Amino acid sequence: MRRFVADKTRNLVRRASTCSPTCPVSPRPHHPPSLLSQPTSPPFSSSSPSHPSSITSPLRFLTAAALHPLSFPASPNSMASNYSTTPVTLQSVNPKVLKCEYAVRGEIVTLAQKLEQDLKQNPDSHPFDEIIYCNIGNPQSLGQQPITFFREVLALCDHPAILDRSETQGLFSADAIERAFQILDQIPGRATGAYSHSQGIKGLRETIAAGIAERDGFPADPNDIFLTDGASPAVHMMMQLLIRSEKDGILCPIPQYPLYSASIALHGGTLVPYYLDEATGWGLEISELKKQLETAKSNGVCVRALVVINPGNPTGQVLAEDNQCEIVEFCKNEGLVLLADEVYQENIYVPDKQFHSFKKVSRSMGYGEKNISLVSFQSVSKGYYGECGKRGGYMEVTGFSPEIREQIYKVASVNLCSNISGQILASLVMNPPKVGDESYESYTGEKDGILSSLAKRAKTLEDALNSLEGVTCNRAEGAMYLFPRIDLPHKAIKAAEAAKTAPDAFYARRLLDATGVVVVPGSGFGQVPGTWHFRCTILPQEDKIPAIVSRLTEFHKKFMDEFRD
């Protein structure tokens, strides 16, 4: 224990000394105090605003210890002492592991699972009869049905032995059978149970490249495609390539999807935040990017890449094309890799916005391979397909030298390959049934049904949130989330402090206790210090939305009655 304390102290001293220049206490007299004048201060504050801390600050480490009694040994008598001499203890586990956080499945979710168990044993144990998981973009767990055609093809590829049987034609559509044959013919030996090429099956990559070319109007090369088990491993792979030490920084939006903060922490790099402007619908200002880049540079951080999530998670905005041009120009001029998280490209809910891939934007600007390094991430988990459990996805890697490509391939090959079912599905979502195919009508019917229902749900929830006292909510132009801001009364903030929790986590917990609705506190995504938010998916089925709205409204009213200043 003593060694642990000594180590930790040394660690803290070292961290404090390395990060003190970045810790944003330095006054900026020439800037008027506004929300955006403090962006170098803590994006991930989970403490009260009077105790700012940042992702790199030692304070945060201590705060986390106080906040998570489960994960830190509280006293020498705790259970951990039984294990104190073993090689993997909390004291000796990789500190990068300790440091990373992933709020989407954090404390609130653990509590929700417990409440769900309670309800199973005694349906009357809580003032609600079910837990509604709005914490995670997991559509099919909330009743969204898969696209029939995709599943038919997957089933046939999983069990090719029945393809030739006449009974099969009674069970499956003809174009699904045909597509399964096509896909199997692209797989050496038709072996869906074999490891594939580490980048993914060549024929499927060709299909995907053709799909990208059709989407963008610019050619795509199958050799640029790396199929992965969902988009997350692809992001990890790029972080692994980019981050050499804590001196390397990655520009990330705040609020951001915590995959980025977590994977930067795991690889030991530094997250360089840039703030999205809530007042302009979560706008992305190039001036803000420049400012943050300069600040990071002056602190000795070498910024290597810019993450853009479009459509935004958790913020739901869809970037305008001219804004994207500016971003591309910025990355080109500053020599940054552009990491474009485009997993929500099919999730657009407003007629005045359209998705444009960064590949298309940069090619239309006349920038090619030699001008900009761009990685675009796509997933089968989102869109109208929402096939999270399949872990399918890809990244399209352009603007890198062959020797770097080789290095990416090598890292991919250590894990052998991504799962084949996910690879097949990725090819299907990039090449769905076409006009004239037998399944075309059922496919478009299912797709349009899902997307228009999501748009309706987004609007209903947005309106409901905006009608609450002290709550403002930008519209979800795309993606799957609303990210309302709550002006919490001082009394609520005080109560949260007393409960040793972040004010928005306090609110989210109360909400869960009262309604069974699970949301993620804004502190898990980062937010302008002193502002509080939560993320709520728009995924519960349409018939559940009215009940959610009324429960939420009733809860919020009671909460405000209890804490109103």
Next chain:
Amino acid sequence: MSSKPLDYENLNKNVKECQYAVRGELYLRASELQKEGKKIIFTNVGNPHALGQKPLTFPRQVIALCQAPFLLDDPNVGLVFPADAIARAKHFLSMTSGGLGAYSDSRGIPGVRKEVAEFIERRDGYPSDPELIYLTDGASKGVMQILNAIIRGEGDGVLVPVPQYPLYSATISLLGGTLVPYYLEETANWGLDVNNLRQSVAQARYKGITVRAMAIINPGNPTGQCLSEANLKDVVKFCYQENLVLLGDEVYQQNIYQDERPFISARKVLMDMGPPINKELQLVSFHTVSKGYWGECGQRGGYFEMTNIPPKSVEEIYKVASIALSPNVPGQIFMGLMVNPPKPGDISYERYVRESKAVLESLRKRAHIMTDGFNSCRNVVCNFTEGAMYSFPQIRLPPKAIEAAKKAGKVPDVFYCLKLLEATGISTVPGSGFGQKEGVFHLRTTILPAEEDMPAIMASFKKFNDEFMEQYEDHKGYSRM
């Protein structure tokens, strides 16, 4: 713009240093030759279905039904699928919330983890806790997760057998740790000598390395040996004395080709030893659906089981798993099926037994054909493949061949394997990719080519080897060793 972030010189050095021979130079050359139209026999990766092994029928039926649950309501489903597959598909779907299309718990579907725990209990005779079993996208991902929790920096070392499966060396270098080698004894049938272990640890400590874990691969990859119970006991005691986490890579536990040493899990050995050691030694065991008679590599299904890991560390491992959201659900169901196959009396039982027996018996025959084939070749000696999927013959290269390799700028066994590839189309992995004692050379082949092709492959190897030795050997006798 002078220097871009992903220019080679700016790349993370851990990435540059990492090596993964199974898909390295030989494999790339083989792929090129294949493109040129040459027939290539890929024996570089343990990838049974790629070499013609047929999947077992029952699991594929169940998965197909889980993919297309609307079939379950179709009155004609019974024409194509047997009733027990239909029942099993319903069983698995009822464990999920949202079928194959929803993220599961980050640790895997609780119901499947429970079935895995029951399997472990049946296998070892000791209860297992589903809460300590995490499903993964293949065993490799599990190994990476655990090593990530262990390795803090280059001062941390992990004991790895040499020869080893390069997943370990590659992952350790990606994570910036230090590989501490211990040599397996080829003349003792790739046995594991605890004195060697002690020496390795002492040397590492002398260099200031904190040795934190020890990996064992049982049955061995690439070496094919099955560890004896006594040997495993020594390992467990050693890890206990030296305060190491034991990592038991047991992915080949179904692949056993002799009867003297059946597979015994590190966990069973540990539990048999009783207190205090069974309550204290930290052990993580890995398994997969890619090997055995299943060979379902493409599914990426696997699990690890933690023993004696403190709850708070388990929480941290959970947190990291949760960043990847969940392992792929079809792979999880494959794992569920593997630990709980059809039982006597089930409609599909007979077929399942017939199919799996056929695979195993044929592998056993192939293991013999291959070992005997290698041992009949000039300057080649090969231990019998007791388990796993590989043969790892030693090639006694004549000095002239070693010289020729140096001239060509190649490691001698790479030189030999490239020549073999060009002459015969047999794509192997040079021993240097796995590690070997200095001055000794090997190659690894899988025993997976179809049984009927095996005699021809071995004949073609023998012909090549004879000619190679003829070309490079002085007629004064054998080279050293």
